Amino acid sequence: MQYEIKHIHESIGVTVVYVTHDQGEALTMSNRIAVFNDGKVQQLSSPDQLYEKPVNSFVAEFIGENNTFAGEVYDISKDMCKVKVNGGEILANPISVKTKGEKTTVSIRPERALINPKSSMDNNHKGKIEEVIYHGDHTRVRLSLLGNSDFILKVPNSSENLDIKLGNTINIGWNSQDARALDPK
Amino acid sequence: MSKNKEFVKFEKVDKSYDGKILVVKDLNLDISEGEFITMLGPSGSGKTTCLMMLAGFETPTNGEIYLDKNPISNIPPHKRGIGMVFQNYALFPHMTVYENLAFPLRVRKISKDDADKKIDKALSMVSLSGFENRMPGQLSGGQQQRVAVARALVFDPSVVLMDEPLGALDKKFKRKHAI
Numbered sequence: 466m467q468y469e470i471k472h473i474h475e476s477i478g479v480t481v482v483y484v485t486h487d488q489g490e491a492l493t494m495s496n497r498i499a500v501f502n503d504g505k506v507q508q509l510s511s512p513d514q515l516y517e518k519p520v521n522s523f524v525a526e527f528i529g530e531n532n533t534f535a536g537e538v539y540d541i542s543k544d545m546c547k548v549k550v551n552g553g554e555i556l557a558n559p560i561s562v563k564t565k566g567e568k569t570t571v572s573i574r575p576e577r578a579l580i581n582p583k584s585s586m587d588n589n590h591k592g593k594i595e596e597v598i599y600h601g602d603h604t605r606v607r608l609s610l611l612g613n614s615d616f617i618l619k620v621p622n623s624s625e626n627l628d629i630k631l632g633n634t635i636n637i638g639w640n641s642q643d644a645r646a647l648d649p650k
Numbered sequence: 651m652s653k654n655k656e657f658v659k660f661e662k663v664d665k666s667y668d669g670k671i672l673v674v675k676d677l678n679l680d681i682s683e684g685e686f687i688t689m690l691g692p693s694g695s696g697k698t699t700c701l702m703m704l705a706g707f708e709t710p711t712n713g714e715i716y717l718d719k720n721p722i723s724n725i726p727p728h729k730r731g732i733g734m735v736f737q738n739y740a741l742f743p744h745m746t747v748y749e750n751l752a753f754p755l756r757v758r759k760i761s762k763d764d765a766d767k768k769i770d771k772a773l774s775m776v777s778l779s780g781f782e783n784r785m786p787g788q789l790s791g792g793q794q795q796r797v798a799v800a801r802a803l804v805f806d807p808s809v810v811l812m813d814e815p816l817g818a819l820d821k822k823f824k825r826k827h828a829i
Contacts, residue, residue: 466792466816470799473775474686479733480657480809481686484701490816491688501691501700504665504675527692 467493488528492516500524516574521561522647525572532578532616534571535649538562546646551612556587556641561648568649575617577643580629586638592616594633604629610637654718657683658704658809663713665699673699677713683808698813705811706730718808728757733802733810735795737817741786747773747797748782754805772800 471494474481485491491498492512500507500515500523508515508524519525522533536550538559546559548571557571579586592610599605603619606629610616618637620629628635658681665674674696681687689697702708704715706727714721722730741750751772755765773779776796786794795815802810 466795469776469796470812470815471686473799473803477775477803478684479803479807480681480684481812482658482681482701482704482809483686483688483812483815484697485688485690485814485817486692487814487817488690491690494686495688496686498688498690499679499697501689501695501697504673504696506677506679509679527690 470494492528500527502527519572519645519647522570522572522650525645525647526650530575530617531572532575532613533573533650534611534613536569536571538565538567538569538646541565545641548646553590553611555611555644557644557646558642560645562646569646570648570650572645572647573639573643575619578616578618578637578639580618580620581636582638587641588644589636589638591634592637594629594631594635597629597631608635608637653683655682656680656716657685657718659716660700660704661714661716663700663703663710663715665696665703665708666711672711674703674710701811701813704809705732705734731805731807731809733805733807735798735802735810735812735815737814741794741797741801743786745786746782747778747784747786747789750786750797751801751804754801758805760805768804768806772804775803776800 467490483494495512497509497511498515499509502523508520515524516529519528525531534550534555536548536555538546539549540547541559541562541564544558546557546562548555548557548569555571562569590610592608594606595609595614596607597604603621606618606620608616608618660677660679663674663677664672666672677700689700691697699708703710706725709723714723716722717730742753748769751769752765755768760768773781776799778793778796778800786797789797
């Protein structure tokens with residue numbers, strides 16, 4: 466039915482205003498999505514921008530899954546900041562933060578964090594595997610990493626044989642551009 | 651011809667039900683002609699209130715809504731030329747599928763010949779050609795919702811509003827299968 470409505474819209478070109486609380490429906494059908502919270506539009510973007518580039522913690526949390534770290538900015542330049550978190554430091558993309566000392570929540574989509582990354586990434590950390598759940602097309606791995614015991618990875622099952630076993634410690638990397646330093650939750 | 655980028659325009663719209671708490675705060679939103687835009691949010695976020703103001707079932711406390719450059723606050727819902735598929739906006743149960751689709755056309759005084767053509771086209775769009783004489787009760791939840799979509803489109807509205815149309819479907823489906 467989602468595809469049906471989408472196809473009808475494409476074939477007759479009528480303007481559609483659609484209301485839902487279901488992000489799957491919204492991402493599938495829309496040209497643009499207005500995310501509402503507390504009586505205000507938090508972000509108005511195309512589905513891919515909304516998912517890839519949330520502008521605040523509410524949107525990052527509401528759309529899709531994300532790994533978060535609460536911390537404090539201790540160094541910042543135009544396109545990079547260093548955030549001190551519980552178990553260490555993260556290099557992140559300063560989206561909502563401007564100055565040293567600001568509190569922030571860093572948000573990283575699960576698929577942006579890789580195990581033993583081949584290309585060099587500017588964030589590299591060790592994580593301990595706490596849970597492994599097989600989902601057919603991918604495996605969902607929960608790690609303890611930098612004091613966050615709820616760090617989720619989604620590993621495609623086409624990946625080469627990785628050492629995903631409960632209790633193992635593995636190397637995790639991500640790019641600072643994919644770690645968005647947003648408003649503190 | 652270039653499309654109107656402000657086909658629907660919310661301008662500085664506030665909405666309060668009790669005169670104290672704003673459930674919609676200073677909403678500015680432009681919707682292009684032909685665009686599919688979704689208002690997404692948790693319950694109580696103000697998204698449905700915005701849709702109801704566009705439909706004409708609620709009035710903005712402050713600000714104005716424009717449809718193709720015309721302010722619409724003083725236009726009643728049935729004169730806004732907007733199609734609607736609402737969760738609780740069910741089909742008329744005592745009317746056939748054909749009669750359900752003919753209703754919005756009759757209100758708009760469309761001739762029977764033209765109406766028949768529009769009904770044919772709308773039913774074919776939702777893959778329900780040949781269902782004209784069925785009663786809603788003889789259709790599955792999904793089919794009923796497709797008739798509701800056809801009824802919203804049958805009079806060639808410039809804008810169609812849909813409020814959780816698939817959410818209703820889920821519930822119906824669950825009700826039907828829960829014993």
